[in-house]
Amino acid sequence: MRILPFAPLLWASMAWAAPAPTPVAPPVVAPPPAPAGMTDAERATLEQMQAELKALQDQVAAQAAALDKQKADLEEQRAGLAADRKAVADNEPPFKLEVTGYYRVRGHLFGAGGEKSTHGGLFADQKGAATYMDQRLRVGLKFNYKNLASLNVGVQALDGVLFGDNASKERTSLFATDPSDTGLTGAEVPNFQVFRAWTEARLPIGQIRIGRMTSTWGLGILANAGDGFDDDFGDNYYGNTYDRFLFGTNPVSIVQKITKKEETKEIPLTLAVAVDRLVEDPLVQYYGYKCNPGDVTGDEAYDARCDADGNGTTDLDHSWTENRDPSQRAANWWADPNDDVWEMVYALIYRGSKIKYFGGVGDLNVGTYIIQRLQKETKSNVVIADFYLDGKVHGVSLGFEGVGIFGNTHALTLPNSGADPIGKKAQIGGYVLRVGYEQAKWKVLWENGYASGDDDVTDGNFTGRALSPDYNVGLLLYEEVLARVSAAKWTGDASGLRSRGGVYNSHYIFPRVYGMPIDNLQVIGGFVMGFVDKPDGAVIRCSDKDVERGLNCTPTPGTKGPLGWEVDAAVKYKIQKHVSFSLEGGYAHTGNRIPVENVGLNPNGNFFTLQTRLAWEF
């Protein structure tokens, strides 16, 4: 048999094939003596094989020696590099100033209105095509000390300020020169604002941050920093900022340090724990009960809490909450812990870049984000759970973020007629799912998403919340129309229920195609269609079928169908690395679900916009 004679060769081949960091030359094996009874031909073949084997062994030995030399050379080079690096670092100034951010100008044009409202005017009383331009400057300054510690400051100016003098700084408009700081609401806005500032430092086991900092997570449907240009259509106008203490670390590294098992490859896993102080003392005083003066003991309405002097007749007069001004605060206004609102944040995320999976190399981010928000005096204990996945391999991309908000609160003073008039149970959900396929010159993407709605804000269940207003879905349906309708309906103390342009009380689909014909040029086409979730009868009209399926809303005759649809297109071009240009257009049609005619919008439900953006990015 020939198995044994081939064994050394097989071993040698395997040794070469294995990706050992430092190959070692195989031991020289003496040729075995020829067995007795072998024919001459067999003997000759054996000798030939032995000769070939020896030649191979010599080759391997030579290569092993060469590798040893290369290894020694590499170590010498590494040492040299380290020395160079140290020398460079020693010569570097201890502080470096790093600047990030952008300045953008965005132009908006809406179709002709008035009698030509079929042309896509935004407002019913619009005389012709309506235009305005707004702007934003956001700059992040990082005072970096040897990458060990830093102070980060975020400033913004002209945030949402429209072009021109819109405050009549010049009495006669025709003579206007200096522009004002007027925002889209018509009110003046701060010209300059330090809106974020935090410091961070590296520790042996992680990193800490403290201060007023940005908060962003996943695809951005829950926490969205509102920085930069991350939307295919439209811009960011808001952005999350929190007063936070955060500790972040790589738990695998800690375990390795503890067990003293250091892997050559780092696992990009991050664990963060943070505490946010949301409110020290609300300016709106919370009581949680109402007081009317004049109720006497024995009356059904008598409440001893409202009888300050205890004489059997109520003497206090307030609602569940009462507006105050700062002058009404005592010196110890900040000392009461019961009215503090704070939250714990826990995040665990794996950020894999160019990793091997599913037989290819790609990126993969997976994480979860848990928040527990608390306020004692309103008996609020709300948990927000978010799961995020974003990966791309073989040109196929999958993105998902889902959020659920659960818990109990008495902080929402929209009372119901139950036994617990202002008790609310939060049951809120939302998600976005994206599936795409990308090649060098083109890409297709399917997206659908959901933001749960609330058909009755006065019952005991609080189920509605829009997705982040900086997560843009199209240019018109959500960004302009529903934003304006919800703003017109949720007024005054209920303004927190507005959509602000985010996906609201609906499911939607948002397929897109992308073309990248040349470097720095991108062409995008998209289609949006929105489907109602739980219409409330006011912001989104209710149908008889909605009532039949158990919703507590007042139906409007003839109401049916989806919210509406929209087609969008964009051309984006990058100029000279730092300057970008975007031309975007959209046409939308809303069905009778959205009461556009009752809030002064184009009663035909046809909307058209053309928008441009020119931006400088650091």
Next chain:
Amino acid sequence: MTRALRFLPLAVALACSNGGTSDNGTDTDVEDPNAGLDIDAVGDFSCFTPAATFEATTWAAAQVAIANPGNVTVDGTVEDFEKAEPRSSRTVSLWYGDAVSGEPDVSAEVGSAAGDVSIVSPACQPITYRTQELPGLGEAKPTFKAHAVFGKGEGGHIAATFQSVSNTTYTLIPTIVSIDIDPTKGSIAGTAYDCSRDPDMLPDNDTGKIKGARMRIFDADGNPPEGAAIKYFVDDFPDRNQPYTSADGLWGAFNVPPGEWTIELYAKVGGEVVVLGRTKASVYPDTINIANVWSGHENGVKLPATCVDGGGAGDTDVPADTDVPPVTAK
């Protein structure tokens, strides 16, 4: 105090309904208007003999106003209904004939940030007032109140509050109760009162507010307003599911087409559903009309005790218009 949540009741007070809407948005309780009216109304109905129909009701004895009550200077304050805070930049107008017809008989502009306004009105006579913002502000809706009666006051002066409903309140209350408010239509709000209520009492006084009553609205031909919805309040807050007035007595009707409407108050008394009172309201597009209904009175007018013989002291220092006949409130 602020009325952070109490604004909702006012809006609701605008209407009363049979408790639901049909596919075409009109009241559906026509076939069974008493469905859900499962409690006896709580209130004093001793001033008249209620019956199942308006015609069969024996109304309270007509009130005859004292002779020549003269005019009274109303030292008014214009207040935002929700915030109960004074409002400037408002005009108060009065129609002495208790009907909005032509130009108002008198108008006065709020004189200061304290909401002060001084205006002359006939005493002991129903009038209609309107508070309206100065043009271009975009803060408040024109707010009408019909059948308001000012007593004789003291020394020819009487204090009063003129309410102004803000745009915010006007929009938010219907939204909360699932109504898509139509600016081509109007709203009516009011309080259901029993016999013990005196018109001179201030709104915060809970005396005489009826629990367990309903409203119905109809035109001269008895037809309900198409597309209108009536809601009731609970604890001064609008409630989608409340089938009749709660202890606050408040109700509201939304999306009532412009025109003349009769509002009828009914309730279960002694186990029988009976009519308690009526009033009339003129509805104008995109406005709010405050129309209280008084038990025992068939026209929405009730005179303060000071206006009725033997009802109390008071005098006027403005010469009476002798051509004005004594008012009889039914």
